[in-house]
Amino acid sequence: MIQQERMIVVRQSEIAHHIFELTLQGQIVQDMNPGQFVHIRVSDSFEPLLRRPISIANINKETNEATVIYRAEGRGTQILSQKQVGDEVDVLGPLGNGFPVEAAPEGGTALLVGGGIGVPPLYELSQQLAARGIRTIHVFGFATEDVCFYEDQFSTLGDTHFVTVDGTKGTKGFVTDLLDELKPEFDVFYACGPLPMLRALEGFYPDKAGYLSFEERMGCGIGACFACICKTTDQTEKDYVKVCSDGPVFPKGVVEL
Amino acid sequence: MSRLSIQLPGLDLKNPIMPASGCFGFGKEFAGLYDLSKLGAIMIKATTVETRLGNPTPRVAETAAGMLNAIGLQNPGLEKVMKNELPYLEGFDVPIIANVAGTTTEDYVEVAEKISTAPNVKALELNISCPNVKHGGITFGTDPVVASELVEAVKKVSKVPVYVKLSPNVTDIVEIAKAVEAGGADGITMINTLVGMRLDERTGKPVIANGTGGLSGPAVKPVAIRMVYEVYKAVNIPIIGMGGVTSAQDVIDFMSAGASAVAVGTANFVDPFVCPNIIEALPARLEKLGVQRIKEIIGRSHL
Numbered sequence: 001m002i003q004q005e006r007m008i009v010v011r012q013s014e015i016a017h018h019i020f021e022l023t024l025q026g027q028i029v030q031d032m033n034p035g036q037f038v039h040i041r042v043s044d045s046f047e048p049l050l051r052r053p054i055s056i057a058n059i060n061k062e063t064n065e066a067t068v069i070y071r072a073e074g075r076g077t078q079i080l081s082q083k084q085v086g087d088e089v090d091v092l093g094p095l096g097n098g099f100p101v102e103a104a105p106e107g108g109t110a111l112l113v114g115g116g117i118g119v120p121p122l123y124e125l126s127q128q129l130a131a132r133g134i135r136t137i138h139v140f141g142f143a144t145e146d147v148c149f150y151e152d153q154f155s156t157l158g159d160t161h162f163v164t165v166d167g168t169k170g171t172k173g174f175v176t177d178l179l180d181e182l183k184p185e186f187d188v189f190y191a192c193g194p195l196p197m198l199r200a201l202e203g204f205y206p207d208k209a210g211y212l213s214f215e216e217r218m219g220c221g222i223g224a225c226f227a228c229i230c231k232t233t234d235q236t237e238k239d240y241v242k243v244c245s246d247g248p249v250f251p252k253g254v255v256e257l
Numbered sequence: 258m259s260r261l262s263i264q265l266p267g268l269d270l271k272n273p274i275m276p277a278s279g280c281f282g283f284g285k286e287f288a289g290l291y292d293l294s295k296l297g298a299i300m301i302k303a304t305t306v307e308t309r310l311g312n313p314t315p316r317v318a319e320t321a322a323g324m325l326n327a328i329g330l331q332n333p334g335l336e337k338v339m340k341n342e343l344p345y346l347e348g349f350d351v352p353i354i355a356n357v358a359g360t361t362t363e364d365y366v367e368v369a370e371k372i373s374t375a376p377n378v379k380a381l382e383l384n385i386s387c388p389n390v391k392h393g394g395i396t397f398g399t400d401p402v403v404a405s406e407l408v409e410a411v412k413k414v415s416k417v418p419v420y421v422k423l424s425p426n427v428t429d430i431v432e433i434a435k436a437v438e439a440g441g442a443d444g445i446t447m448i449n450t451l452v453g454m455r456l457d458e459r460t461g462k463p464v465i466a467n468g469t470g471g472l473s474g475p476a477v478k479p480v481a482i483r484m485v486y487e488v489y490k491a492v493n494i495p496i497i498g499m500g501g502v503t504s505a506q507d508v509i510d511f512m513s514a515g516a517s518a519v520a521v522g523t524a525n526f527v528d529p530f531v532c533p534n535i536i537e538a539l540p541a542r543l544e545k546l547g548v549q550r551i552k553e554i555i556g557r558s559h560l
Contacts, residue, residue, distance in 0.1 A: 002290060004530060041527065046322040046475045046503075049527060076319075092529065217315045219324070220526040222290075224282040226302075226328045227317040231310075239310055240331075245286065 002095060002222060003028050006088040010065055012081070017146040019117070020081045021057075023067045028093055032059045032066055034124040035098025035192075035213055035249045039221035040068075041090035042079040051092060052076045053218050053244070055192070057120035058127075069120035069149065095221050096248045099125045099190050099211055101132065108187035109135040113175050113201060115193025116142055121213060123150060125190055126157045137161075137184045141197065145169035176200045199257040210252035216243040231256040261539055261551050263297070263518050265495050266443040267380040267418035268352050270297040270518060272536050273551060274508065277499050277522035278303055278356035278382060278422075279328065283342035284349075287529060294350040295533050300446075300520060301342065303358040303384050306367050308334035313466040318455045323474030323501070324523060325453050327467035330358050330387055335368050343375045352379035354420065358387060362410050365397075370414035380417050383408065383442075386424030386449035387471075398424040398449075401436035408440030418443035420497065425477075425484060426452050434488040445488060446497040446520065448481045474523040475501040482514050489515025489556055503531065505538035509546070515556045 007026035015021045028038075039051040058067035072081035083089060099121070104110045110129050112122045119140050126136050136158030142148045145168035154160040162170035163178040171178045175197060191201050192213035201210065219225035223245030230241050233256045241247060241255060261272035275298040276287070283301050284293055293299065311331030318325045332338065346353055355372045359365040369381055385398035385407060397407050404421070412419055421437040423430060425448040434445055450471025455464045463469070481500025489496060498516025502508060503524040511519045524531040539551065548554055 002529075004528070048319055049322055049474050049523070050319050050324060051527065217317055219317045219326070220286075220529065222529060223286040224529075225280065225317070225326070225526055226282070226311060226331045227314070227326065229311065229314060229316070229331065239308065 001031060002092065003031070004090065004092050007091045009083045009085050009087045009089060011085065012083055014081070015069070016149040018072050019069060019147055019149055020072050021067060021069050022080070022083070023065050024089060024091065025063070025065050026091065027064065028091065029059060029064045029066045030061055032056055032094040033098040034059070034101065034128055035121050036094040036096050037248060038066070038068065038091050038093035039095055040080060041092075042076045044090070048076045048079070050219065051221060052080065053095070053221055055121040055213070055248075056094065057123045059124050069117070071117045092221060096244055097246070099213070099249050101125065101128045103209060103211065104129055104132070104134045104188050107133060109137065109185065111184055111186040111189040112136055112138045113179070113189060113191040113193070113197070114138070114140045115175060115197040116147070118191075118193030118197075118213065118215070119150065121192050122190065123153060126154060130157045137186060139163070139175050139178055139182070139184070141165070141175040141178070141193070142169070174200070176204055179204060195257065202252055202257060211249050212252055212255070213249045214243045214247050214255065218244050220244070260543065260549065261536070263552055265497075265517055268298060268354070270352070272297040272539070273512065273518035274532055274536050275300055275354070275497070275518065275520050276525055276532055277520035278384070280522040280525045283338070284346050287525075288349070290529050291533050292349070293346070295536060296351050297518060298352045298354055298379070299346065300354045300356055300382055301338075301346075302332055303330045303356040303387065304332050304335055304338045304368055304372060305330060305358050306335050306364050308332070308337070315464060315466055316470075318464040318470065320453065320455055320472065320474075321476060323472050323476035325455055325465055325470030325472055326450070327465050327470040329467065335371060339372060339375060343377060347377050353377045354380045354382050356382045356384050356422070357411070358384040362407055365407060366410050366414055369411045369419070373414075373416040378417060380443070381411070381415055381419045382446050383411060383419060383421045386422050386426075398433065399427050401432050404433055405436040405440035408437050408442050412441040420444040420446050422449055423447040423488075424449045425480060430484050431487050431491045434492050438492045438494050442494060444495045444497065445492065446499065447488065448477070448484055448500045451477055451480065473501070475503055477501045478507065482510055485511060485516050486514040486558060490559065503527075505535050505542045508535060508539065509542055509554060512551065512554050513556070513558045515559065517552070517555050
């Protein structure tokens, strides 16, 4: 159920260049699933006015803590990055439909592909897959080495490979270059990142089951404002889907890329 | 008679608060958050004859104390709205104001005639002020003669009272208000969004795919208050005011300027509970003002 709560800042730190890890405590953690997001109001004033949608990177239902990882680039996220331990943050969530953990067959292997700030939701997913005995392979692309994060965390869960656009860490190029080189064996893939990456993946694995998490500018985050619309490939049943409330995760092939 | 109740043509409102069209979809998303029967009314998303897919994305951009949008009247079309959306809302004790949009007079007439037969549609809101579609919409809202003729045509077929939503993107809003009153409008809703543009810092090009978008949010409230104030003096039909409302005090301001009821728009995106929160906060505000019933403050700016 979607709730609004003033969550408490438990921890916040800069884990890479302009990349922040923020842990919040509150009751709504109980309803969270991997791939869902929270809609954060960074200020109680009208400046900035709208909430910021940020994906959930880690869920701890025992301590009621959830972690988000975001890039502090715009006005809103810069304000958020200044929150101190003990501060309250107005959070609406959990929102959207997350990754189907059960789509990975028992004893199987899942390929997790992330690009930049699309990597965080794959962390909770990877943990939940690991808990079900699914083997995970992580292939993550970043722009440069200084914005890479969570190498150790992912490495404890499964094979982890990095690729950077400028080659400062791992292979030089894009995730598809690395996938071409690695040729991983897997049953299902999960991905989150920029549209060109998602598009490339769909083309790369036409015969595999896959789930893609999308990003789009949002207004309300709950499906009411029609800001984050994507066209569907099969326009017979539904002409469009809303990233916020129908997604952000869709099975491969649903959204026109 | 409750302290917050308001009677308007076609509308028996338990309180003067309603979500504005385009900011509440067809209510389903909010029904999961609170009981929609708490609301005075609901202005549903604009309905056109055919399905509309709207504009390309990005469709929204944040601005100082506001936002721009260019959704482009996306809606499932008249048939689906009547078959799926309106019957769902019958499950709540709340009157519906159906926002009617189109490209031609015939479009408006067709939607108005059919949608006004739905049992829970108690009034229509003619959308002659959408700034985000190339044809229709705002072209009807900027020419007094065209506006008046459209209202006349719709009034002939509508089974319920007709309110007309005015655009602030005109030189003289009073002239348009008088024209729609002369055309037979039962009420006025105002204001729609102000046409604006935001540029991308890096490229210098518009952020919104449509180029321009409609500005809403707290930034527009002073413009809306001024316009309600002016129109109230010039017409004898009731006004439903809107533009940047986020609090009970904003509601008091709009009603003081002359609005008989108030719609809440963009604030629903920031705080989905804003409407019930405002309704809950209103009695204490009235207490502070020493006012027994909210309708007593309508137009008090002009006394």
